Amino acid sequence: MAAAERLVVIGGDAAGMSAASQARRLKGPDELEIVAFERGHFTSYSACGIPYWVGGAVQDRDDLIARTPEEHRARNISLRVRTEVTAIDVAGGRVRSRDLESGAESWTGFDKLVVATGARPVRPALPGIDAPGVHGVQTLDDGQALIDTLERTKGRHAVVVGAGYIGVEMAEALVGRGYEVTVLNRGEQPMSTLDPDMGRLVHDAMNGMGITTVSGAEVTKILTGDDGRVRAVATDGETYPADVVVLGIGVEPETALAREAGLPVGSSGGLVTDLSMRVAGHENIWAGGDCVEVLDLVSGRRRHIALGTHANKHGQVIGSNVGGGYATFPGVVGTAVSKVCDLEIARTGLREKDARAEGLRFVTATIESTSRAGYYPGASPMTVKMTAERRTGRLLGVQIVGREGAGKRVDIAAVALTARMTVEQMTALDLGYAPPFSPVWDPVLVAARKAVTAVRKGGA
Template identity: 75%
Template sequence: MAVRRLVIVGGDAAGMSAASQARRLKGPDELEITAFERGHFTSYSACGIPYWAGGVVDGPDALIARTPEEHRRRGIDLRTRTEVTELDVAGQRVRARDLESGTERWHGFDGLVLATGARPVRPPIEGIDARGVYGVQTLDDGRALIDGLAKLDPAGPHRAVVIGAGYIGVEMAEALSLRGFEVTVIERAAQPMATLDPDMGALVREAMCGMGIEVVTGTEVTSLVTGPDGPDGPESAVTAVVAGEREFPAEVVVLGLGVRPETSLARAAGLPLGDSGGLLTDPAMRVRGHGNIWAGGDCVEVWDLVAGRTRHIALGTHANKHGQVIGSNVGGGYATFPGVVGTAVSKVCDLEIARTGLLEAQATAAGLQFVTATVESTSRAGYYPGARPMTVKMLAERRTGRLLGVQIVGREGAAKRVDVAAVALTARMTVDQMTALDLGYAPPFSPVWDPVLVAARKAAAAVAGGA
């Protein structure tokens, strides 16, 4: 379905990928593209913010794939510092506010793309809006954090508390540790990294503690202590975090509690949302029941190929693919997004963390019976210099042996091994079939039996033993 006037809400991965792909297919004389972005930056890597904060990479310019000026030169009317405040679906128009001048006006569309992203979770606790408390969702957030750190007394010492031990939490703990902060991570779950099973999360905790990061689990933050002006004072700054029976001093607090789909506009307009609050789309990324509205990126729910249901998974890899699909369809072509298996990797210092597919709790919730297998192995042949340990955990369906999920925690060379499992999940392979995979081998790269295949052999034996 080709459209004449395309309006895009959101100027990062999904929105600008859609705009760029549509522009490749249709010139300005065939398709007018107007994109609204409330921040200063477009087409950037939010995943790089922790590495910018830790001084590993430069920013923000190094994290930007394409600037607003570059998009404009390609015939896209991109308006930064402009926030869409209302959708009129029946009237095919959006209301946009210029954040610098405060002026508002309506803009008509023939096609609409919603790429509004996600918002960091901010619990409604005392002091949460104090100076020194940061989210890390956008480059503007990253800029605010960097500027705030620069204002601290360089003599130190400095203390930081990270609330939440998911991907962002552990990465920001590393970043602040690299800057010389004494870092405490507070997580209400039993172990860090709720994206892993607790037994694998315990390995992450052990490694973080070994790096000098204090990890407090099973504890929920109840309030933030601020300076003498109080939580509502214009100059109030965070001084401590209260969790459980303890008070943790802090000049910097980073929120790593995860994100939620930013779908307030869509909800107000009556568009369909899933259980997690994300927009529901068909495989062509059209919003269900609306032939001229598309959505992609962190504001949508995606189809989980393993669990057989929709889930909210906020990842730039998905967002860019969504944008390509949307742009193709908007431009008169045809493309679909088949779904995901839930692959993600991360690191904290030299510890690599990876997962794909289902965790034990997710498999149980999906009504699946399963076996598990956990193995200890090394990244290279044991006798080869530099071989590092890794732990691989595998889930397989009890009756069929179908692979359900893999988690890997280890040192250099561990995380990207999860890609083998991601391919096997997509192909719906059994763990027995995986044992015959012809993977590359040489002592500098792998033991004779790759750790993933060792886990597959053990899982296949568990399936056979329980048949």
């Protein structure tokens, strides 16, 4: 009987362990040995849930864990936690790892390899950036470290650097902890994934919640006290007191290991794969999750988008192909939804600047509506902005800012984008209606009707 092949997985979260689990469903241990390495303490957890754990909406850290190391091992996956892979020898078909507790190093051979190293928080090289009390939040270990700091800290001033998804979610978490929160954003408006006019709505709403939101603020240094801990954050013109600092500047694909091994990296810094998630030019190496680029189905370009939804799908595709099946990941339209306190923020497709960069001529339509029929109790306002190609009317993007019931409406647009619908076709969509759920004309369809008019007029 032939010896079992060995699959090595680098990374124990969504993409890596989804791949390992799916491969195991298709092949038993007699056919495929699976060895997975994770440098942290935890596996298969929801990183997207960390802000809600920090803020107290999720009470128990273990609620964020879908499958523990012990559960993976019970499925015949040899999982080694607190073990970091330090080198990939592509030609030799092996990886070098280091036990982070003992420091011991060893080599492990592979027949097939999955790279799922994720992303790392952007940490600019500023004076004081590594001071105690300054936190990036990407893993459960990071979340636990931040919670430990919050529980030890006597002062109540918090500064969040950056106002993207991570920044606004962490601002909410800190407000929930009773902190006085200042968000410093070097951009024109918070949420750079939105157009500035929609970002302005987020800015105004955050300030209305008591979160001081400062735009055009370039952080120059982190100031520390005599004890070495953070005490303030300085910009070009101001100094903001801080007992804790959270970095919400964004993330970058963690591809240093892959680069050193000579694996191909694209312009956005993510690994380049084909539709089967196989690394370009390497028959027996796959990659998925936050360390890869994905195809943007609207622009046709490859982008880095770090989302757990993509990572889990990548893992399923990889595991199917490693296990002898067949699956592909066709791409994304760039859908994301978030919230800060009771404000919901959603977007999909291209912003105006993206459309310009692609050389597209476009029109936009912005409308204000409500989440339910105006007469029904609890109806809340929302703003919908739609972008369409000027000549064809093809939908290019949608952004939504509003209260309860606003965010998930972006899924209508995500489906329309994937189907390459025009805004005129969207107006005929048979969406569910009842006064508790929407006006007679859903806000997304109202925006589509206005966009149709703009297309017919030829746009600005």
